[in-house]
Amino acid sequence: MIYRVLGEQGPRVSAVCLGTMTFGQQTPEADAHDQLDMAFERGLNFIDTAEMYAVPARAETCGASETIVGNWLSRQVREKVVLATKVAGPARSLGWIRGGPLALDRANIREAVEGSLRRLRTDYIDLYQLHWPERNQPLFGQWQYDPAKERECTPIRAQLEALAELVDEGKVRHVGLSNEHPWGVMEFVRIAAEAGLPRVVSTQNAYSLLTRVFEYGLAEVCHREQVGLLAYSPLAFGHLTGKYLANPTAAGRLNEFESFGQRYTKPNVQPAVAAYAELAREHGLTPTELALSFVYHRSCVASTIIGASTSAQLAENLDAWSKPLTPELLEAIERIHLLYTNPAP
Known part of the structure; x- marks a missing residue:
């Protein structure tokens, strides 16, 4: 494993990060600790983790992931x-979180931090993130x-x-x-510099063989402004494990939770997944190994957040780190990307 510093003077983190959104829903506490x-x-x-986890977000499991992590921590x-x-x-319709937060204002941010600190059983949080922007912008599969x-929304300066x-x-x-999108990252960076406020060290965005919109504008912004992806x-x-190709009813969040994963309901998802799965097999890899290794070793990625329902899945995901892709295979990926x-998005 290698380690990278987020931002100019952020934390030193492993190139792979353990995501916890299944903890408290699909993954019981003992398994999560394993x-x-x-x-x-x-x-x-x-x-x-996040205050709203587990996912899909429900009142019954809100905060469960932080609590499980806190007990381990x-x-x-x-x-x-x-x-x-x-x-x-x-x-968003999350009325059970602070009555349905209407803003990322001082009161909401402070209340959220105090709740997270209690559940996580710690005095400090190394990296505190705004889960999605308050302002109007396309989110979670909107394009x-x-x-x-x-x-109306809380000004970025007030959030900072x-x-x-x-x-x-x-x-x-x-x-x-x-x-976040390019304009938002640039505004947070600009205002922080002008007002002497904390500089953001990272942005957490979807990125995979199926979702590479980060490369259009954010890749340059984050490189030049030293904001880690x-x-x-x-x-x-x-999807990129290939399991839904052979069995559309396979066990997984997409089938367990209705109306989940809208981003992946678009018409070219399945043809693209099939093409990447076939490419992986031609090169002696599993579809999972191909998809993860691509992201793990991408120059624009500071750390890749992986999640698993079971320890066996996690072991396979971690093993993919040691299987970097050849230049020939990367060129083949680009050919599929141009087709699909x-x-x-």
Whole structure:
């Protein structure tokens, strides 16, 4: 495993991060702790969670992932763990989180942090992220910006000022974004520089063989401004394992939870998955190994967030780290990408 520093002076994190969105829903606590132990034995030092997890978001499981991680964390040497979590944004139907947050304002951010600290059983969070922007923008499978949907929102400067208070108080070490677009990253960077506020060190965005829109504008922005990409959904909610090709009713979140994974319902997803799966087999790899290795070793990725329902799945995902792709295979991937360009934006 290798380690990279997020941003200019952010935390030093493993190139693979353990995501926890299944903890408390598909993954019981004992199994989750086994996964955490395995990950750290294999060299990972980086955990990502969120106040709204488990996913799909429900009132009954809200905060469960943080609680499970916190119970495990209480038995660890805290300084050896880089812990990331996120505050839920507004404009989604999450009425059980602070009454349905209407803003990423100071009151909501502070209340969210205090709740996360309690559940995580820690005095500080290494990386605190805004789970999605408050402002109008296309999210979670939407792909077109619609100015008609503009609404009032908390200014970015006010969001940064609220985060700055938490950094000054020692409750948060570093700050980051999630599900952001180029304009948002640039505004956070610009305002932080102008006002002497905390500089974001990362943005957590979907990135996989099926979803490479990050490469269009954000790749340049993040490279020039030293904002690390934390790539989530590298297996596209299980699609890129190939399991749904042979059995559309295979066990997994897409079949267990109705109306989940809308990003992957678009017409070219299945043909693209089939092409990548065949390519993997031609080169002696599993579809999972191909998909993960592509993201793991991509130059624009600082750390890849992987999640698993079981320890066996996690072991396979971790093993893919040691299987970098050849130049010939990467060229073949680009040919498929040009044929099925971003089928799940």
